[in-house]
Amino acid sequence: MGGWRVLDPSRVSEAVEELAARASLELPKDVESAIAEALERETSSLGRYALGMILENAEVARREGLPLCQDTGMFHLFVELGEGVALPHSFQAAVDEGIRRATRRVPLRSSLVDLPIRERRDRGDNTPVRVHVSGGGPEGEARLTLLAKGGGSENATSLHLLLPGEGEEGVRRVVLEAVRARGAQACPPLVVCVGVGGDAGEALELALRGLLRPVGERNPRGDLARLEEELLAEVNATGIGAAGLGGDTTALDVHLQEAPTHIACLPVGVVLGCHALRRSTALL
Amino acid sequence: MAGGNGIRVATPLTREFREKVSAGDRLLLTGGLITARDQAHRRLVEALERGERPPVELRGEVVYYTGPTPAAPGRVAGSVGPTTASRMDPYTRRLAEEGIAACIGKGPRSPETRRVLAENGVLYLVGIGGTAALLGSRVRALRLLAYGELGPEAVYELEVEDLPVLVAYDLKGGDVFSHLARL
Numbered sequence: 001m002g003g004w005r006v007l008d009p010s011r012v013s014e015a016v017e018e019l020a021a022r023a024s025l026e027l028p029k030d031v032e033s034a035i036a037e038a039l040e041r042e043t044s045s046l047g048r049y050a051l052g053m054i055l056e057n058a059e060v061a062r063r064e065g066l067p068l069c070q071d072t073g074m075f076h077l078f079v080e081l082g083e084g085v086a087l088p089h090s091f092q093a094a095v096d097e098g099i100r101r102a103t104r105r106v107p108l109r110s111s112l113v114d115l116p117i118r119e120r121r122d123r124g125d126n127t128p129v130r131v132h133v134s135g136g137g138p139e140g141e142a143r144l145t146l147l148a149k150g151g152g153s154e155n156a157t158s159l160h161l162l163l164p165g166e167g168e169e170g171v172r173r174v175v176l177e178a179v180r181a182r183g184a185q186a187c188p189p190l191v192v193c194v195g196v197g198g199d200a201g202e203a204l205e206l207a208l209r210g211l212l213r214p215v216g217e218r219n220p221r222g223d224l225a226r227l228e229e230e231l232l233a234e235v236n237a238t239g240i241g242a243a244g245l246g247g248d249t250t251a252l253d254v255h256l257q258e259a260p261t262h263i264a265c266l267p268v269g270v271v272l273g274c275h276a277l278r279r280s281t282a283l284l
Numbered sequence: 285m286a287g288g289n290g291i292r293v294a295t296p297l298t299r300e301f302r303e304k305v306s307a308g309d310r311l312l313l314t315g316g317l318i319t320a321r322d323q324a325h326r327r328l329v330e331a332l333e334r335g336e337r338p339p340v341e342l343r344g345e346v347v348y349y350t351g352p353t354p355a356a357p358g359r360v361a362g363s364v365g366p367t368t369a370s371r372m373d374p375y376t377r378r379l380a381e382e383g384i385a386a387c388i389g390k391g392p393r394s395p396e397t398r399r400v401l402a403e404n405g406v407l408y409l410v411g412i413g414g415t416a417a418l419l420g421s422r423v424r425a426l427r428l429l430a431y432g433e434l435g436p437e438a439v440y441e442l443e444v445e446d447l448p449v450l451v452a453y454d455l456k457g458g459d460v461f462s463h464l465a466r467l
Contacts, residue, residue: 046308046450046460053412053448061363061417067353070363070416070436107362109353109436120323122435152368152390152413180467185368185391187413239463243412244391245450246463276414 006086007142007284009094015284016098016129019146020075021106023280024067027058030214031191031252031277038189038242038249047247051189054242054275065106069276072108073148075099075129078212080145082137096127111151132205141283145212148278153190153271156182157207159200162266171196171268172231178270179235179251184244187274190251191215192235195269197259203269210255211273219256228254242275290448296344297385302407305451307458311409312446317346317388318429321367323437325375332378339430340439343383346409350388351436352420361423364442365416366390369408373397380404388449392461398453408453410460422447 032055039051061068077095079087088094102108103126112127113120137143160174175194183190195206218225231254241247252275261267293301295315305311318340320328331338349369353362369389376387377400384406390413393401401408411419425443432438452460 049310049450050412053415053418057412057415057418060421064417064421065356066417066420067363068417069414070350070353070365070420071367072353072363107354107356109351109362111351111436122433122437124435150414155368184461184464185370187390238467240467241463243410244464245460274414 003084004086005084005140006088007091009088009090011284012091012094013098013101015144015282016077016095016146017101017105019144019280019282020099020102020108020148023146023148023278024072024106024108025061025065027061027068028277028279030216031275032058034215034252035189035275038252042242042247042249044241044245044247046245047241047249050242050245051249067106067108068278069150070109071150071152072111072126073150073278074112074154075126076147076149076208077129077131078145078147078209079131079133080137080143081133081135082141083139085137085140085142087133092128092131095129095131099127099129100125138283143281143283145279145281147211150187150274150276153186153274156186156272157204158182158270159204160268160270161200162268164264164266166266168227170266172234174268175231175270176234178272179240180238183238183240183250183272186272187276188240188244188251189242189249189275191273191277192231192251192254193271193273194254194256195259196256196266197261198267199262200267202259203267204271206257206259207269207271210257210271211277212279213255215253224256224258228256231256292446295346297346297407299405302385302405303455305407305454306456307451307454307460309451311449311451313346313449314445315443317348317442317444319348319350319352319440319442321349321351321437322371323434324431324439325372325379327431329375329378332382342379345384346386346388347379347384348388348442352426352440355426361420361426363416364420364423366411366413369393376400380406392464398459401453402455402457405455407451407455409449410452411449419447
């Protein structure tokens with residue numbers, strides 16, 4: 001165990017502050033390219049108006065240092081630990097300190113409230129960050145990916161507890177139902193993320209992690225890659241369109257992931273990511 | 285430039301103007317607006333229900349559903365984009381009856397709200413969700429009007445120049461979201 005390195009809390013705070021600032025101000029390249037390509041193909045005039053405005057917004061945000069969206073979101077930090085790296089006991093506090101500093105520095109909107117049932121008191125600092133830890137990082141390092149998720153698209157998340165026999169048809173049905181019912185509210189063009197399997201919580205977690213996969217990248221399993229492509233075509237055939245204004249661009253991509261589940265279960269989590277897909281990654 | 289075209293119009297939006305425009309028209313708004321989102325709507329409507337005068341004048345106003353980011357030092361405003369309008373549906377009848385001229389949000393409303401807006405001569409305008417940096421860059425002044433303790437949910441007075449918005453529901457039954465009802 002002599003070779004283990006524990007991450008330094010102050011470096012964690014610095015990294016998280018930097019990631020939060022970058023994610024809030026800079027649309028990731030893969031997302032921006034996908035929107036630009038969609039604009040080339042778009043046949044609806046209002047669709048082109050919306051897509052053009054979205055691209056111009058990315059430019060203004062970068063140039064002026066203004067957050068891409070006024071809803072600067074709830075923050076998630078995904079930590080992939082490599083062999084030989086461990087987290088300090090104060091990891092959550094260090095992550096929260098990073099977000100607190102980014103909130104002051106950018107500045108970000110304070111979007112989290114305490115006492116959600118009645119008082120809904122503004123917390124002021126966007127903490128706590130939801131931390132998700134897994135393995136899979138490069139040896140000797142930790143890969144940190146920060147994701148900012150807006151409330152409008154969060155309200156479009158859904159969980160569908162299907163019967164095992166409903167199979168692929170059931171999965172297609174609930175994904176399309178979710179898009180039809182809530183897609184227009186979630187700031188399309190969307191990245192539709194689907195998690196199938198696990199328990200209810202894991203299905204939603206798998207779906208959420210779909211937002212981390214680059215837009216345009218397929219599931220490595222051929223059958224799931226095909227399902228993603230077919231679902232993307234069906235989602236775009238709804239005609240909801242960019243900003244819900246109609247047209248060919250309802251989604252930029254569909255990301256689907258599977259996990260083992262119980263013999264009695266077929267849970268499906270659906271997360272509709274908005275076009276301001278804010279994520280940023282660093283190695284520590 | 286995408287955010288640069290449209291019919292240039294100054295607030296307040298007259299009844300004549302509101303009756304003339306059609307769903308799908310692109311506008312560039314200049315002048316004063318007030319902001320109000322979930323918590324501010326709740327408080328305004330609660331005050332009205334108690335028979336009190338709300339702390340802001342609503343008649344003739346354009347109400348922008350937004351909770352801006354704070355301004356960085358040396359700037360007038362941060363990012364100021366529209367939030368989901370349907371969350372304001374339960375409060376919209378009351379504000380429409382108070383005589384607001386228009387509201388700005390994003391996404392479709394309930395059929396009931398669409399009717400209430402038209403009956404009261406209120407235009408529903410949309411900004412493109414998630415373009416808050418662009419929209420915020422068109423804000424020339426921002427001042428707290430009421431409910432400061434609500435932070436981003438407080439009521440602010442904005443002075444905007446060429447704010448790009450789209451007429452979503454006109455007063456003649458036109459609806460840019462009509463395709464969604466057929467899904």
